[in-house]
Amino acid sequence: MQTNLIDSFKDTPEGREADAILRTCVHCGFCTATCPTYQLLGDELDGPRGRIYLIKQMLEGQPVTEKTQLHLDRCLTCRSCETTCPSGVKYHRLLDIGRAFLNRRVDRSLGQKLVRGVLKEALPRPWIFRPAVAAGQLLRPLLPQALADKVPAAAAGQSRGWPASNHPRRMLALAGCVQPGLAPNTNAATARLLDRLGITLFEAPEAGCCGALRFHLDAQEAALADMRRNIDAWWPHVEQGVEAIVMTASGCGAHVKEYGLLLAQDPAYAEKAARISALTRDVSEIVVAEAARLKPLLAAKAQAPLKLAFHSPCTLQHGQKIKGVVEELLAAAGCELTPVADSHLCCGSAGTYSILQPALSKQLRDNKLAALSAGAPKLIVTANIGCQTHLQSGSATPVRHWVEIIEERI
Incomplete structure (x- = not known):
């Protein structure tokens, strides 16, 4: 795909990255076959190829409107198109760059600003989110159905607590922002499982939201601050030789694995971010690597x-x-x-x-x-x-x- 990005953007780090991604797209359309929103809506502009064209037009200086914003907002960023793409187009990165570019040029309605503002300020803060969930669960029978559907029921499988573990092999876990309030047993169960496999799992209390939530809510600078905070919280443990950083939420894992990319232009954090990404593992990667220890436990x-x-x-x-x-x-x-x-x-x-x-x-x-x-x-x-x-x-x-x-x- 030929490109002609605007002068004020093309020589920035984001401009060079976007230009390289756009040039890999051969507009074959294979991606539309696996795009959930295209399957539901049947609109070319609600599929990856159409959105790529919209972003290209934006970055080349053509007018953008709320309609452009709507089509980009409808993207789930599920990345199914990337799995399908024969050319290896890094669509999600192009979308990140395109959304940030668009949001500096097209304002949102007051209602959208309010909803997004509440989400990006409340969800990453457990001290706000947990009491809100508890109150919603208590009042759930009294809420309108549309609102009640948004309030999760109390999680099944309550936690039996973390093990008293002190193995030579040590790994960090990210508590995250919403998971401790919605499913507190997940990390505890992981710690108990890894304990049986000879691994101590622990959390760094200073770490919080991985940054993905704000990153996808028009608040990329705030998201980068979340990422830096986590790096600062984890770094002493990295220096002490922690073996891995374990993610029990795959959404967090996908984001933390890109810290190195997202902070590559930050001279104070680029090297540390790359190291954090290299250490990050989904819990399934950890457990499957211990299959020789796990299988006898299961057989017993x-x-x-x-x-x-x-x-x-x-x-x-x-x-x-x-x-x-x-x-x-x-x-x-x-x-x-x-x-x-x-x-x-x-x-x-x-x-x-x-x-x-x-x-x-x-x-x-x-x-x-x-x-x-x-x-x-x-x-x-x-x-x-x-x-x-x-x-x-x-x-x-x-x-x-x-x-x-x-x-x-x-």
Whole structure:
């Protein structure tokens, strides 16, 4: 694709990156076949190829409007198109750059500003989010249905606490922002599982939101500050030889693995950010590497097969390119995995997408639940807190993190 970006932008780091990405696109259209919003809306501008053209036009100085913003807002950033693309177009990075460029030129309505402002200020702060969730759960029966659907029920599988662990092998875990309030057992179960595998897992209290939430809510500078704070919190442990930084939410994992890229222009943090990204692992990568220790633990406690369906989050299969690993671990634990049609498609959670684009999000959720439920599983498991909460809001079948199931079965 030929480009002619505006002079004021083309020689900036973002301009050079965008130009390189645009030039890799051969506009073949393969991406439209796996784009969830294109499948629902059938509009070229609501597919990756159309959005790439919109971004190209913007960066070349053509007028942009609220209509352009609408089509870019509708993108889930699921990255299914990247998995499909034969040319290796880094679409999500082009979208990040395009959205930031657009938001400096097209203002949002007061209503949108208010909603986005609340989300980016409240969700990353557990001291605000947890009491808000607790109050919402208490008042849920009294709320209008549309609002009640946004309030998650109390999480299944309450935590039995963290183990008193002191192994030579030590790994960090990110508590995150919303997961401790919505699913406190996830990190605790991971710590108990890794303890059985000879690994001590611990959290750095000073660390918080990974930054992904604000990054995708028109607040990229605030997101970079979140990322720097986490690096500062983790760095002493990195210097002391921590083996890995473990992510139990695949959305956080996909973002932290890009710290090195996103802070590459920051002379004070570029080297540290690259090191943090190199150390970051999804919990499935840690557990599968310990399969030789895990399998005897599973074999020692014979249990009846558990029929379940696995929803692979987009941030796991498309963002981190981790496929089949969780399924392998669940099968080794004696679980019977039911088939899931169109498993590459997004469930509609996508961070705050379910709040900002409720109609599209609900359609995608209902489609995903139909696929997950087709095999009549007793349980649905996933690898990301956003997907877990979103799917549970429309499902009578319990939805849990897969690591809880492995830990319980040993």
